[in-house]
Amino acid sequence: MKSTEGEKLIQAVKRSKCLEVIFPSSAFDLKDENAKLLEVYYITRALLTFRVTRLLLYGKANRKIIKVMEYLLKQPYLKKEVKIDNDLKMVGILPPLNASWHSYFKEPVEGDIREVSKGNCGLGRIKYVGKRETKWAIVLDSNRRILAYLDSNPFYHGFEIIVVNSLGEAMKLNKGFPIIASRTGKEIWEVKGLILEKYINSGISLIIGEREGLNLLDLKEGEAVKFVSNQGVKTIRSEEALLYSLPIISSIIDSQQ
Numbered sequence: 001m002k003s004t005e006g007e008k009l010i011q012a013v014k015r016s017k018c019l020e021v022i023f024p025s026s027a028f029d030l031k032d033e034n035a036k037l038l039e040v041y042y043i044t045r046a047l048l049t050f051r052v053t054r055l056l057l058y059g060k061a062n063r064k065i066i067k068v069m070e071y072l073l074k075q076p077y078l079k080k081e082v083k084i085d086n087d088l089k090m091v092g093i094l095p096p097l098n099a100s101w102h103s104y105f106k107e108p109v110e111g112d113i114r115e116v117s118k119g120n121c122g123l124g125r126i127k128y129v130g131k132r133e134t135k136w137a138i139v140l141d142s143n144r145r146i147l148a149y150l151d152s153n154p155f156y157h158g159f160e161i162i163v164v165n166s167l168g169e170a171m172k173l174n175k176g177f178p179i180i181a182s183r184t185g186k187e188i189w190e191v192k193g194l195i196l197e198k199y200i201n202s203g204i205s206l207i208i209g210e211r212e213g214l215n216l217l218d219l220k221e222g223e224a225v226k227f228v229s230n231q232g233v234k235t236i237r238s239e240e241a242l243l244y245s246l247p248i249i250s251s252i253i254d255s256q257q
Helices: 032-051 063-073 076-079 165-172 189-204 237-255
Strands: 019-024 055-060 113-114 125-130 136-141 146-150 158-165 177-187 204-207 223-226
Touching: 019 223, 019 237, 032 063, 032 237, 055 165, 063 158, 158 165, 177 189, 177 237, 189 204, 189 223, 189 237, 204 237
Parallel strands: 019 055, 019 204, 055 158, 125 146, 177 204, 177 223
Antiparallel strands: 113 136, 136 146
16 A cells, blocks of 8 residues: 555554563663653664564653653654643654554545544544444545544554553563563573464563563563573663564564464
8 A cells, every 4th residue: 555645554464462571661760861762762663663562661660751652652643632741842852753553644545544533533524434433443435534433453553551560560460471581591592482382372471671680580480581692791781682582582473474
C-alpha cells in the first residue's frame, strides 16, 4: 500500500505470543535532562524495532519517563489531545519515532485501519458504523467516508507499559518464560532451541537487571543466558544489555515463521 503522498506504508505483523521486557527504571537516572530524553527515545525505538508486546519497568520510575514514552507512542494525529507541560516541553528535540503504525493515509482508503480517539481518526469528517466506539476502525467506503469500528487491530501497534515497585513484583506479573541476561549464564547457542520452544508455548520475558545483577532473584523457572561471549568491557550497562540481547532473541523466535 502507498499513502496519498506516495510513501509506502509498512504494517508490521503482531507477534503470536508475548515478548515482554522487564527493565530497571534506574537506567534512566541521568542528570542531564536532554540525555535522559534521548535515552527514553532510543529504548522506545529498540522495543518497537523488535515488536516487544509489553514493558515492565521496575523500581522508582520517574513520571517524566512514562509520559515521554507514552507521548512518543501516540499516533501523530492524536498528539493534539496531549497537553504539553514541563515534562514534555523538550520532546520537540527528539527525531521522529517512525513507528510502523505512525505512517497513515491522508485521505480515506478502503481497508485502511485507523486508531480512533473521541471520534478522531485523522480524516476529518467521517461517518462511523458499529454498535460502540472502540480504539480501532476500518475504512469501508472511501467515497462516502464510512468507517466501521473494530474490536482489535491485527497489526503491531506498540507495547503496553506497566510500572511496578520492584523486580519481585514484576516477576509476579510476567507472562512469558523468564530469560535473564547474565554474564554468567549459558552460551546463547546452548539455549536457542529452548528459547524457541518456550516462546511457542507461552512467550518470553527478557529480564534486564540493575548494575548489581540478579543474584538475589529466586526463580521457580527460567534460564540465565550469556548474550555476549568473552566480553571486552568490564561491565555492560542495562541499556546495552537490552540492545545486545533483544535482537538475538527476536531472530530466534522469528525463525519459526
